[in-house]
Amino acid sequence: xxxxxxxxxxxxxxxxxxxxxxxxxxxxxxxxxxxxxxxxxxxxxxxxxxxxxxxxxxxxxxxxxxxxxxxxxxxxxxxxxxxxxxxxxxxxxxxxxxxxxxxxxxxxxxxxxxxxxxxxxxxxxxxxxxxxxxxxxxxxxxxxxxxxxx
Amino acid sequence: xxxxxxxxxxxxxxxxxxxxxxxxxxxxxxxxxxxxxxxxxxxxxxxxxxxxxxxxxxxxxxxxxxxxxxxxxxxxxxxxxxxxxxxxxxxxxxxxxxxxxxxxxxxxxxxxxxxxxxxxxxxxxxxxxxxxxxxxxxxxxxxxxxxxxxxxxxxxxxxxxxxxxxxxxxxxxxxxxxxxxxxxxxxxxxxxxxxxxxxxxxxxxxxxxxxxxxxxxxxxxxxxxxxxxxxxxxxxxxxxxxxxxxxxxxxxxxxxxxxxxxxxxxxxxxxxxxxxxxxxxxxxxxxxxxxxxxxxxxxxxxxxxxxxxxxxxxxxxxxxxxxxxxxxxxxxxxxxxxxxxxxxxxxxxxxxxxxxxxxxxxxxxxxxxxxxxxxxxxxxxxxxxxxxxxxxxxxxxxxxxxxxxxxxxxxxxxxxxxxxxxxxxxxxxxxxxxxxxxxxxxxxxxxxxxxxxxxxxxxxxxxxxxxxxxxxxxxxxxxxxxxxxxxxxxxxxxxxxxxxxxxxxxxxxxxxxxxxxxxxxxxxxxxxxxxxxxxxxxxxxxxxxxxxxxxxxxxxxxxxxxxxxxxxxxxxxxxxxxxxxxxxxxxxxxxxxxxxxxxxxxxxxxxxxxxxxxxxxxxxxxxxxxxxxxxxxxxxxxxxxxxxxxxxxx
Numbered sequence: 043x044x045x046x047x048x049x050x051x052x053x054x055x056x057x058x059x060x061x062x063x064x065x066x067x068x069x070x071x072x073x074x075x076x077x078x079x080x081x082x083x084x085x086x087x088x089x090x091x092x093x094x095x096x097x098x099x100x101x102x103x104x105x106x107x108x109x110x111x112x113x114x115x116x117x118x119x120x121x122x123x124x125x126x127x128x129x130x131x132x133x134x135x136x137x138x139x140x141x142x143x144x145x146x147x148x149x150x151x152x153x154x155x156x157x158x159x160x161x162x163x164x165x166x167x168x169x170x171x172x173x174x175x176x177x178x179x180x181x182x183x184x185x186x187x188x189x190x191x192x
Numbered sequence: 193x194x195x196x197x198x199x200x201x202x203x204x205x206x207x208x209x210x211x212x213x214x215x216x217x218x219x220x221x222x223x224x225x226x227x228x229x230x231x232x233x234x235x236x237x238x239x240x241x242x243x244x245x246x247x248x249x250x251x252x253x254x255x256x257x258x259x260x261x262x263x264x265x266x267x268x269x270x271x272x273x274x275x276x277x278x279x280x281x282x283x284x285x286x287x288x289x290x291x292x293x294x295x296x297x298x299x300x301x302x303x304x305x306x307x308x309x310x311x312x313x314x315x316x317x318x319x320x321x322x323x324x325x326x327x328x329x330x331x332x333x334x335x336x337x338x339x340x341x342x343x344x345x346x347x348x349x350x351x352x353x354x355x356x357x358x359x360x361x362x363x364x365x366x367x368x369x370x371x372x373x374x375x376x377x378x379x380x381x382x383x384x385x386x387x388x389x390x391x392x393x394x395x396x397x398x399x400x401x402x403x404x405x406x407x408x409x410x411x412x413x414x415x416x417x418x419x420x421x422x423x424x425x426x427x428x429x430x431x432x433x434x435x436x437x438x439x440x441x442x443x444x445x446x447x448x449x450x451x452x453x454x455x456x457x458x459x460x461x462x463x464x465x466x467x468x469x470x471x472x473x474x475x476x477x478x479x480x481x482x483x484x485x486x487x488x489x490x491x492x493x494x495x496x497x498x499x500x501x502x503x504x505x506x507x508x509x510x511x512x513x514x515x516x517x518x519x520x521x522x523x524x525x526x527x528x529x530x531x532x533x534x535x536x537x538x539x540x541x542x543x544x545x546x547x548x549x550x551x552x553x554x555x556x557x558x559x560x561x562x563x564x565x566x567x568x569x570x571x572x573x574x575x576x577x578x579x580x581x582x583x584x585x586x587x588x589x590x591x592x593x594x595x596x597x598x599x600x601x602x603x604x605x606x607x608x609x610x611x612x613x614x615x616x617x618x619x620x621x622x623x624x625x626x627x628x629x630x631x632x633x634x635x636x637x638x639x640x641x642x643x644x645x646x647x648x649x650x651x652x653x654x655x656x657x658x659x660x661x662x663x664x665x666x667x668x669x670x671x672x673x674x675x676x677x678x679x680x681x682x683x684x685x686x687x688x689x690x691x692x693x694x695x696x697x698x699x700x701x702x703x704x705x706x707x708x709x710x711x712x713x714x715x716x717x718x719x720x721x722x723x724x725x726x727x728x729x730x731x732x733x734x735x736x737x738x739x740x741x742x743x744x745x746x747x748x749x750x751x752x753x754x755x756x757x758x759x760x761x762x763x764x765x766x767x768x769x770x771x772x773x774x775x776x777x778x779x780x781x782x783x784x785x786x787x788x789x790x791x792x793x794x795x796x797x798x799x800x801x802x803x804x805x806x807x808x809x810x811x812x813x814x815x816x817x818x819x820x821x822x823x824x825x826x827x828x829x830x831x832x833x834x835x836x837x838x839x840x841x842x
Contacts, residue, residue: 062398064319080320082400123417123514125265130293130511133398135349142506148516149506164400170263170413170512 043099044078045087050095057087057096060160062133084133084162112161113176117151121173124148128165128174134158137165194402196262196751197226201234202300202322204315206388207248207307209324216301222754223839226258226301228284229727229768231273234304235282236775236840243779245277246362246387248308254353254393255302256295257729260512261401263409264747265416266734268292268511270353270370271726276379277387278364278569278624279644279786281776282667283379284726288510288518289371291395292729294351298397305388314354314392316346327391331360334562335369342394354392355382356564361614362386364623365569365647373531373561374510374518378646379668380624382564404753412747416734419451419741420514426459429467429498433489436468440484440802445704447695450682450736454515457733460497461517462535467492469535470543473655473802477543478598479575480641480652480792483801487543494548495538503554504532510731517733523554530558536672539650540571545578546599556608563612569624572647574607576625577617579639585632592616644669644786651676654794654803657704661715661813665828667772669786673732675718677704677711684738685717688745688758692717707809712816720765724748727768767838770821770830774840783828787814 047057047066051073058066058074065081068074076087088096088104089112096104115128115137128151129137138154153159166174195218204211216230224233231253243249252274259267270292276283295303298317305315312327330338335356342352351370358366359382366382367375403409439445456464469475470484470492477487484492500521508518508531519532533553537560541553560567580586581596588595592610594603594617610618621628625640625647641647643663649672653660658676666674686692693710725735725744734742745758776783787793787810794807815825822834835842 064321077320080399082398123421124507124509124516125512125514126290126509127263127512130261130290130297132349135347138348147504147507148509168263170265170410171417 043083044081045076045083045085045099046097047074047076048095048097049073050093052093054092056090056092060086060090062086062160082133084160084164086160086162089161111178112159113163113178114156114159114161115153115163115165115174116177118173119146119150121171122150123171123173124150125170126151127168127170131164131168133162133164134160193404193753195221195753196258196401196403197221198296198299198301198399198401200300201302201304203304203306204324205307206305206309206313206324206390209309209313211322221258223764224768225724225727225748225764227255227727227729228271228273228286229723229764230302231255231271231284232282232768232771232775234302235273235275236771236778239275241778241780243275245275245280245384248306250275250384251304251306252381252384252388252390253302253304254295256292256300258727259747259751260729261293261296262403262747262751263406263413264751265413265420265512265514266731266742267729268513269726269729269731270295270376271729272368272376272381274379274381274384275779276381276668277383278380278646279669279781281644281779281781282772283381283384284668285367285376285378285381286726287368287370287374287376288513288731289374290511291351291353291370293401293511294395294397296401297399298395299399303393305390308387309389312389312391314342314390314394316394318346318396319398330391332357335564336372336562338392339370339372342392346394346396349396351395352392355385356562357612358382358563358565358622359386361622363565363611363614364627365566365573366564367566369561369564373558375561375564375566377566377568378671403751405750408750409747412743412750416737416742417514419737420454420458423458424455429460429464429496429501430493432456432464432497433467433471433493436471437489440472444698444700447681447697447699448678450738451741453682453736454733457517458515460501461519461532463497463500463532463538465535466495466497466500466538469539469650471802474652475539475543475650476652476792478546479544479579479639482546483798483803485800487546491548492543494550495542495553499550500532500538505529508532513731513734515733521554523558525555527555527558530554531561533557534567536650537567540568541604544571544575544650545604547601547604548599549601552601552605556605559608559612565612568649569647570608570611572641573611573621573625573628574604576628576636576640577607577621580632580636583639585634585636586617590617638791641789641792642670643788646670648672648788648792652803653788653792653808654798654806657808657813658711658715658718660788660793660808660810661817662718663788663792664786664810665715665783665814665817666719667769667776670788674722675715677714679718679736680714682736682738683718683721684740685721688739689717689762690759705806705809707812707816709816711813712820715813715817716820717762719769720762723765723768724761766821767840770823770834770838771840773821773823773828774830774835777829
């Protein structure tokens with residue numbers, strides 16, 4: 043399954059710029075297309091399309107959301123087993139691994155580059171132990187889960 | 193519905209700088225899984241008989257495991273496959289880090305290289321684009337420098353596998369590195385990469401990895417995680433050493449539960465065994481002619497497990513690993529940090545050479561990781577050189593002034609640096625002890641402790657004859673990561689696989705040396721099981737926890753949607769083992785020639801120490817093992833019946 047672009051696309055290019063899988067192509071100001079084989083269903087294109095011109099993989103129209111309102115991953119270090127599956131799952135590489143902290147000799151993932159996060163939630167989806175939840179981004183929450191040493 | 197594998201491979205022709213994508217049928221995965229198994233199928237069918245391992249006809253494959261990226265734990269090992277220039281036959285090596293899932297994120301189960309490039313190049317896969325780029329500026333740089341440069345250029349989400357100086361110099365004991373010095377070290381496949389003038393493979397991708405039943409996989413992973421993260425209070429490392437000494441003295445032995453090893457591994461990593469193994473008689477000392485009496489407690493304490501965790505900055509986990517046996521250690525001097533030296537490295541550069549200087553072990557660990565040289569073979573080859581020097585076969589003139597005596601740290605460091613650069617005597621030694629003994633002659637082959645050209649690992653078959661058997665019968669000889677009597681105890685396969693012998697909870701050590709039917713069945717089961725494990729990209733340290741706690745077969749069924757039984761999977765393991773052996777026969781290898789050197793088999797037996805008087809009944813063990821696979825009992829070659837039954841074409 044793949045996301046698709048409808049005929050109302052104006053070719054603004056916002057979707058192509060944010061697509062982490064390089065799946066969207068098209069000339070400027072002309073309708074764009076999504077390569078179904080490359081699309082990873084992350085939904086970033088749907089969240090940025092100003093015209094609502096993108097259908098998700100089950101055919102529903104996506105709605106643009108202000109980037110500041112996109113959910114962000116929140117990581118529970120106690121549940122986290124430091125396996126780095128989330129870091130690999132992230133299609134934009136916005137997670138990184140912290141250093142050891144206090145008595146815990148294991149590093150843990152944290153949102154190292156908030157601006158790159160596309161709110162796809164794959165980190166939470168792929169975490170085998172449900173240590174990550176996607177929440178509305180709150181600066182104080184991010185600070186609380188920030189690593190002691192990087 | 194997904195099946196855990198991507199269903200595609202990429203083959204890059206370096207002669208023409210072109211590539212082709214190929215879709216593979218499900219039936220191939222059903223017979224060989226992915227990873228090492230798929231690699232064996234492709235290489236057996238596509239490398240012409242007699243191909244030069246360092247020539248254009250050899251294929252070098254970077255393989256991802258079937259379970260890698262599916263949400264199963266311990267599935268972060270990628271495997272490199274090729275015809276080995278070290279043994280002349282089947283070659284593979286696997287490595288952890290973050291590289292394994294990157295292969296699948298780029299859409300492939302394997303990336304193969306054939307041909308030889310005219311100039312140094314690297315392969316870049318950046319999502320939808322594939323490029324072969326010039327690597328002239330990287331040639332001559334070590335593995336860590338190369339990785340740093342390529343990640344600076346391509347982003348921190350790029351995954352890099354590269355060779356260092358040893359691979360470039362076609363050293364036959366070189367491997368392929370990723371993640372700042374982790375190394376797929378064995379079989380000499382770094383030299384194959386060097387021969388192809390392929391400096392690195394850089395992968396950037398974010399494809400999803402479809403599975404049959406992701407929720408079931410997660411459920412199993414959560415249960416496994418509970419076993420791994422059950423941590424008892426830590427105790428001082430010197431107690432491990434005492435435990436080893438006591439075990440070495442006792443006439444009886446308890447069957448080992450892998451949970452104990454998990455606990456040790458989580459606290460100290462493989463280094464937990466450093467001093468313990470010396471006392472137990474598991475570690476070979478002084479080029480396999482010494483014992484724990486030659487390297488007693490007072491000397492082996494230099495490599496106690498606590499020494500290595502003291503400077504550990506953070507634990508290191510490979511992809512999808514909850515255990516974290518690795519670590520990053522801080523250093524002073526030329527290098528500021530290194531991966532925590534593994535047990536194999538510490539003993540190969542420590543007890544095997546009678547070297548008590550732990551700083552030199554840290555330093556050489558980093559030197560060898562950056563150069564991409566196998567620490568086991570490097571240590572084994574230096575031990576060979578020291579014994580040659582001791583017996584007057586090599587003189588100070590030959591060694592460029594180095595006083596090659598046991599435990600002479602300065603000379604050992606200098607010699608290994610020469611081996612990396614192929615300078616002077618280092619040029620002869622850079623291809624391993626057997627190749628060196630052929631050049632040096634004068635009866636020095638007796639001091640080259642090897643199997644089929646590869647130095648055995650730091651587990652003494654005179655203490656556990658299972659190691660000696662696997663060193664001698666595997667298509668990749670000298671390997672410690674496939675089987676032993678200890679591994680069979682820890683795998684606990686008899687709990688799910690029908691027809692396998694159970695292990696008594698307490699037994700006399702003498703029983704280990706009896707070559708009965710059970711020993712052959714156990715060894716064959718280890719080989720079959722580890723082929724499945726390696727085809728899935730799983731880590732040995734995970735499956736040590738036992739098949740009930742780490743239910744590998746259930747994970748595969750959940751990922752693929754198949755409903756095969758454990759015995760069906762063992763049959764797949766048998767097929768992979770047989771095609772690797774058939775690969776060797778196709779390329780002119782006589783399996784009998786892979787027998788471990790006499791000294792390491794207890795011929796003559798040791799006069800003292802934990803393994804005093806022990807000899808491995810290798811000939812009987814080997815015949816029985818071959819019979820378990822329906823291979824010829826005298827030659828070790830797969831019979832036509834076996835090949836036909838397993839669907840392998842002659």
